[in-house]
Amino acid sequence: xxxxxxxxxxxxxxxxxxxxxxxxxxxxxxxxxxxxxxxxxxxxxxxxxxxxxxxxxxxxxxxxxxxxxxxxxxxxxxxxxxxxxxxxxxxxxxxxxxxxxxxxxxxxxxxxxxxxxxxxxxxxxxxxxxxxxxxxxxxxxxxxxxxxxxxxxxxxxxxxxxxxxxxxxxxxxxxxxxxxxxxxxxxxxxxxxxxxxxxxxxxxxxxxxxxxxxxxxxxxxxxxxxxxxxxxxxxxxxxxxxxxxxxxxxxxxxxxxxxxxxxxxxxxxxxxxxxxxxxxxxxxxxxxxxxxxxxxxxxxxxxxxxxxxxxxxxxxxxxxxxxxxxxxxxxxxxxxxxxxxxxxxxxxxxxxxxxxxxxxxxxxxxxxxxxxxxxxxxxxxxxxxxxxxxxxxxxxxxxxxxxxxxxxxxxxxxxxxxxxxxxxxxxxxxxxxxxxxxxxxxxxxxxxxxxxxxxxxxxxxxxxxxxxxxxxxxxxxxxxxxxxxxxxxxxxxxxxxxxxxxxxxxxxxxxxxxxxxxxxxxxxxxxxxxxxxxxxxxxxxxxxxxxxxxxxxxxxxxxxxxxxxxxxxxxxxxxxxxxxxxxxxxxxxxxxxxxxxxxxxxxxxxxxxxxxxxxxxxxxxxxxxxxxxxxxxxxxxxxxxxxxxxxxxxxxxxxxxxxxxxxxxxxxxxxxxxxxxxxxxxxxxxxxxxxxxxxxxxxxxxxxxxxxxxxxxxxxxxxxxxxxxxxxxxxxxxxxxxxxxxxxxxxxxxxxxxxxxxxxxxxxxxxxxxxxxxxxxxxxxxxxxxxxxxxxxxxxx
Amino acid sequence: xxxxxxxxxxxxxxxxxxxxxxxxxxxxxxxxxxxxxxxxxxxxxxxxxxxxxxxxx
Numbered sequence: 001x002x003x004x005x006x007x008x009x010x011x012x013x014x015x016x017x018x019x020x021x022x023x024x025x026x027x028x029x030x031x032x033x034x035x036x037x038x039x040x041x042x043x044x045x046x047x048x049x050x051x052x053x054x055x056x057x058x059x060x061x062x063x064x065x066x067x068x069x070x071x072x073x074x075x076x077x078x079x080x081x082x083x084x085x086x087x088x089x090x091x092x093x094x095x096x097x098x099x100x101x102x103x104x105x106x107x108x109x110x111x112x113x114x115x116x117x118x119x120x121x122x123x124x125x126x127x128x129x130x131x132x133x134x135x136x137x138x139x140x141x142x143x144x145x146x147x148x149x150x151x152x153x154x155x156x157x158x159x160x161x162x163x164x165x166x167x168x169x170x171x172x173x174x175x176x177x178x179x180x181x182x183x184x185x186x187x188x189x190x191x192x193x194x195x196x197x198x199x200x201x202x203x204x205x206x207x208x209x210x211x212x213x214x215x216x217x218x219x220x221x222x223x224x225x226x227x228x229x230x231x232x233x234x235x236x237x238x239x240x241x242x243x244x245x246x247x248x249x250x251x252x253x254x255x256x257x258x259x260x261x262x263x264x265x266x267x268x269x270x271x272x273x274x275x276x277x278x279x280x281x282x283x284x285x286x287x288x289x290x291x292x293x294x295x296x297x298x299x300x301x302x303x304x305x306x307x308x309x310x311x312x313x314x315x316x317x318x319x320x321x322x323x324x325x326x327x328x329x330x331x332x333x334x335x336x337x338x339x340x341x342x343x344x345x346x347x348x349x350x351x352x353x354x355x356x357x358x359x360x361x362x363x364x365x366x367x368x369x370x371x372x373x374x375x376x377x378x379x380x381x382x383x384x385x386x387x388x389x390x391x392x393x394x395x396x397x398x399x400x401x402x403x404x405x406x407x408x409x410x411x412x413x414x415x416x417x418x419x420x421x422x423x424x425x426x427x428x429x430x431x432x433x434x435x436x437x438x439x440x441x442x443x444x445x446x447x448x449x450x451x452x453x454x455x456x457x458x459x460x461x462x463x464x465x466x467x468x469x470x471x472x473x474x475x476x477x478x479x480x481x482x483x484x485x486x487x488x489x490x491x492x493x494x495x496x497x498x499x500x501x502x503x504x505x506x507x508x509x510x511x512x513x514x515x516x517x518x519x520x521x522x523x524x525x526x527x528x529x530x531x532x533x534x535x536x537x538x539x540x541x542x543x544x545x546x547x548x549x550x551x552x553x554x555x556x557x558x559x560x561x562x563x564x565x566x567x568x569x570x571x572x573x574x575x576x577x578x579x580x581x582x583x584x585x586x587x588x589x590x591x592x593x594x595x596x597x598x599x600x601x602x603x604x605x606x607x608x609x610x611x612x613x614x615x616x617x618x619x620x621x622x623x624x625x626x627x628x629x630x631x632x633x634x635x636x637x638x639x640x641x642x643x644x645x646x647x648x649x650x651x652x653x654x655x656x657x658x659x660x661x662x663x664x665x666x667x668x669x670x671x672x673x674x675x676x677x678x679x680x681x682x683x684x685x686x687x688x689x690x691x692x693x694x695x696x697x698x699x700x701x702x703x704x705x706x707x708x709x710x711x712x713x714x715x716x717x718x719x720x721x722x723x724x725x726x727x728x729x730x731x732x733x734x735x736x737x738x739x740x741x742x743x744x745x746x747x748x749x750x751x752x753x754x755x756x757x758x759x760x761x762x763x764x765x766x767x768x769x770x771x772x773x774x775x776x777x778x779x780x781x782x783x784x785x786x787x788x789x790x791x792x793x794x795x796x797x
Numbered sequence: 798x799x800x801x802x803x804x805x806x807x808x809x810x811x812x813x814x815x816x817x818x819x820x821x822x823x824x825x826x827x828x829x830x831x832x833x834x835x836x837x838x839x840x841x842x843x844x845x846x847x848x849x850x851x852x853x854x
Contacts, residue, residue, distance in 0.1 A: 100833040122830045170823050177819050185812060206801060213805050217812070291831070 005030035006050070007038045007057050008150070010512065015532060015553055023047050037149055041105065044112060049105045058096035058150035070155065071138045079155045086135065087117055092128045094121070095152040103128075106151060113137055113145065127156070172287050175225040179283045182221035183276040189214045190273035211270055215263045218272040222256040226279045228286065247430055251457040252279055258450055269451060281782070311342040314386060331389045335380045343376040344396045345387035352383035377694065398694070426754070430457075430761075437765040448767060455764045455774045468749030468785050475792040476742040483738070484731035485722055492721030494746075495705050496739040498686045502635055502732070503678065503699075505691035506646035506653055509709055510660065510729075511622040513692065515549045515604070519619035530556070531616035535608050538562055538570045538581045549620045569606065579615075581608045588614065622652075624659055627730040632660055634733030641685075645674050647695050674699040690724075690732070707732070738792070745792055749785045756781045 005012060006020070006027035019026040020038045029035040037057070041049055049057075070076065081089040097103060103121035106128060110119045115136025121128040130142060146153045189210045196202030196210075229252065232245035255271040262268035310321045314332040327333075327343060335341055341354065353365035356378040365381050368374055374387060377398045393399065434456045441449035473494075477487040487493060504510050520528050533556035540555055559579075562572040569582010580587045587609040588594065608615045632642050643664035646653045653667035666677055675698050681687045682704070689696070689703035700706035700720055708720035724731060760777060763769050769777070822828065 100835075103830075103833055122826075123833050166829055169829070173823050173828050174820055177823075178816060181812060181816060185808070203798070206798065209801060209805060213809065216809060220816075 004028075005034050007034035009057075015517070015529070017554070022050060033150075040109070040149070044109055046105055046108050049101050052104075053101035057102070068138075068140045070143060071140045076139065080139075083131070087131050087133050088139075089129065089131045090139070091156045092130060092146075093154040093156050094126050094128055094146065095154065096150055097121070097123050097126045102151070106146065106149070109149065110142060110145065113142065116142065128153075169290065172283075172290050175228070176280075176283050176287050178220050179225035179276065179280040182217050182225070183280040185217045186214050186221075186272045186276045189217070193270075208266065211263045214270060214272040215260055218256065218259070218276055221276045221279050222252060225283055226252050229282065247457065248278075248282060250431070251454070254457070255454055258454075271454060274454075312336075327389055327392055329389050329392060332386055333389060334384065334386050336384050337380060337382050339380055341374050341376050341378050341380055341387070343389055344391035345374055345376075345389045347372050347374060348386050348388045350383050350385035352385050353381045355379040355381050426757075430757075433761060433765065441767070451770075452764065452767045455767075455769050456761065468753050468789075469746050472742050472745045472749060472789040472792060475789045476738055479738055479792055480722075480735055483734050484728045485724060485735040487722055492705055493739050493742050495686070495721070496688070496736060497743045499640065499688045499705055499736070500685035501641045501643070501681055501687045503643050503645050503681065503687055503689050503703075505689075505693065505696050505699075506644055506656055507622060507648050508692040509690055509696075510628050510644065510656055511624050513622060515620050516623050517549045517553070517618055518621040518623050519617075521617040521619075523614045523616065526615055528616075529554075531608055532618075534559055534572075534574060534579065535581055535606075535616070535618060538572045538579070549618075577610050579608065579610050582606055624656060625729055627728055629660055631729035631732050632662065634730065635736075638733055638736055640736070643681075645669055645677050645689075645699070647671075647674070647693075671695045671698045675702050678702050690729075742792060745789055749788055752785060752788070753781065 004010065005016075006022065007029055010030045012028055012030050016028055016030055017032050017035050019028050020035050020042065021027075022038060022042050027038070029038060041047065076088070076090075079090060083089055094106065097106075100123045103123035106121050107119045110116055110130065115133045117131040117133060119128060119130050132139070132142065143153050143155075192210050193207065193214075196207055226249075229245050229248045233249035236245055252275055255275050258268075259270040259272055259275065262270055311327060312334045313320055313322050313327070314334055319334060332348060333342060333345065337352070347368055347370050349370060351367070351369040354368050354374055355365045356375060368385075373390070374380075374385075375397045376391075377396075391397075434453055437456050438449055438453040441452050473487075476493050480487055480493075507513050517532070520532060522528055522531055526534075532550070533554050536550035536553040537555040537557070537559040539550045556574070559572045559574050562570060564570050565582070565586075568586045569580060572579045572581075578590070580590045584605065584607050587607040590609055591611050591613045593613055604620045606618050606620065608618070635642055641664070642662055643666075644653060644657055644662055645666050647669055648667060650667040653665055657663070657665040669677060674696070678687060678689065678699050679702070686704040688705040688707060689699050690707045690709070691697075691700055692709040696708075700708060705722065706720045707722045707724060709724050722735070756777075760769065760774075764774060
């Protein structure tokens with residue numbers, strides 16, 4: 001990773017801009033955008049961001065330039081809360097927050113803007129609350145600042161501010177608190193009851209008091225904190241697949257009901273201590289699992305935000321910004337360069353190049369002119385265009401991809417989890433054993449029947465069993481995160497073990513998804529640097545879609561009279577010499593020479609020339625990621641078959657496949673085609689899909705294990721089991737190894753839990769274990785299982 | 798020991814108040830972010846004042 005950008009972690013281009021100085025150390029950067037952001041951060045005294053961040057920062061690619069639209073009161077009206085002192089408050093969803101340090105950086109940089117009263121960022125939900133004084137600073141300044149930092153802000157309407165994940169987390173914390181506080185109180189009373197029982201001298205009125213108080217405190221624990229277990233048990237029973245929740249509910253619900261009954265009739269044992277402790281430990285396990293899941297899913301919060309919130313509609317009265325929902329077919333919309341296209345339509349004026357790479361996998365921006373169709377969700381890279389709306393809402397291409405996605409999700413393959421299968425057998429055996437024990441003891445000694453049945457339920461309580469898998473998975477999740485693989489769905493680790501075939505998307509996955517200058521060849525006396533500088537100046541000024549390839553290159557200052565010729569290239573003058581940059585035949589026409597031959601099908605080749613001949617040849621390619629070859633070699637070494645499924649044209653895919661030595665590749669696939677291909681692959685072996693785009697989302701949803709790139713579309717994240725942070729493909733093979741070790745640990749844990757139960761069950765059934773000893777044994781067994789799982793966190797394999 | 802008949806219910810009332818206060822704090826968003834406070838303490842200690850006085854509010 002030495003040749004990576006210090007700011008965004010992308011590989012460096014062949015001619016990177018000069019390094020930036022951070023903490024008096026020169027650090028390499030990949031482009032002028034990253035350089036500017038790094039310099040801004042250093043200039044504000046916030047270099048610590050780089051020390052404490054746990055993930056690379058997003059690469060700044062400011063695209064949307066119409067933030068000014070947010071300054072009008074009309075646009076702010078539905079979203080902004082006006083405070084009494086004239087200040088305004090707005091909730092933003094911020095894309096690109098990858099770790100806590102990002103939140104800190106945003107708070108500090110925005111907080112330094114004069115007029116900003118308060119900024120508070122919650123990295124977990126990617127939401128920021130901003131309070132500012134509109135008299136001192138317009139909203140657009142703040143939004144633009146975020147955008148330039150590489151974080152895309154989305155103002156949120158009041159209804160969208162509470163995410164479902166947040167509500168789930170809040171409920172879990174409340175249940176945890178109730179269970180914890182209740183357990184501590186009940187334990188305290190239980191000590192009094194036990195002490196009284198040992199001395200046998202306790203006044204019955206105090207015993208009754210302690211029993212009643214215990215019952216009151218245990219009630220919210222058993223009814224509120226343990227509610228998710230009952231809900232899970234009912235769901236499992238309805239589905240006919242009894243899982244862990246069934247015996248847990250029986251033990252908690254049964255012990256609580258009998259204890260309350262005994263309190264009412266004033267005799268018999270109470271088990272409120274066991275009820276509350278059991279609930280608390282299980283609630284902790286659930287809570288940790290939830291936290292791990294949410295942490296990994298953080299990057300995917302912006303799910304479904306493919307389209308801009310508003311569109312610029314042209315009418316007889318002029319331009320007006322309207323909400324997307326207010327559009328109707330036949331409306332005319334104006335789309336400025338750099339904006340996302342809000343809906344499907346046909347160009348009625350202007351010409352441009354659109355970037356559809358996330359939707360179709362096409363790596364190069366596509367030329368579009370009057371009469372051509374454009375797809376909602378793609379980006380208008382250069383010229384301003386007016387489009388007539390042809391499809392809205394459910395009829396758009398994006399909506400059809402979403403439908404395909406929903407179908408794939410519904411039909412998602414479900415490999416039964418090891419623990420689930422074991423648990424089902426276990427739970428059924430346990431329930432049968434408990435009822436037989438109860439029935440027999442009812443014959444022998446009815447007064448002891450309940451106590452012994454409860455001991456059987458508690459001692460064999462699948463606590464260790466229920467911890468066996470989550471404890472291992474939580475540790476494996478932490479381990480994988482350190483390796484650059486974020487786990488979004490915990491059970492994906494178990495599924496990862498079975499993978500024998502990995503399918504890669506091409507654009508944005510095996511390649512960086514961005515056109516870069518990969519090769520320069522000079523014909524004239526000019527140096528490579530000089531010709532690049534001339535080309536960079538011409539491209540930058542012309543706003544050509546290929547200009548991004550020259551991003552970050554120094555620009556020649558003397559290039560004048562730059563003019564763009566759509567479809568051909570750019571003209572300019574330098575020292576009174578006229579220059580052309582663009583298509584080979586057009587450039588050679590200037591010097592009346594024969595057009596040079598070009599053969600590289602996978603790249604775009606442009607030439608620079610003047611009246612005397614050609615000056616330089618630039619090869620612009622969506623370059624293969626540096627670690628792609630290594631990743632594929634490691635995967636093959638692990639016995640995994642590798643193939644490519646791409647939406648891009650065949651020559652481009654073939655070139656990449658050849659470079660990476662992959663024989664099995666398919667090109668020109670639409671999302672449905674990819675899904676169908678995946679289905680055929682799945683006939684032979686479980687398949688993992690690695691992708692980044694919107695067009696990959698349905699395939700990801702249909703794969704046994706879906707792996708998305710951290711830089712990809714939000715919707716791809718939403719369907720991924722695993723996220724490759726830092727875009728390191730080479731993290732895949734080590735991830736596979738960790739998954740295998742995880743399975744081994746889970747097996748060991750399950751075997752331990754099962755043998756412990758096999759020993760304890762007969763003893764409990766014979767009435768030799770009182771409930772308190774059963775609870776102790778259960779806890780010790782659980783600790784052992786957790787300790788074993790902790791071994792996964794160690795780095796040695 | 799009859800004081801227990803006062804103290805235990807009093808303890809229950811205090812417990813209820815604690816739970817209500819905690820629920821309020823959760824609903825108020827104070828427990829929404831469980832990760833950053835751990836980092837924040839490190840970051841705030843180390844950060845330097847802005848070098849450019851024009852940048853500061």
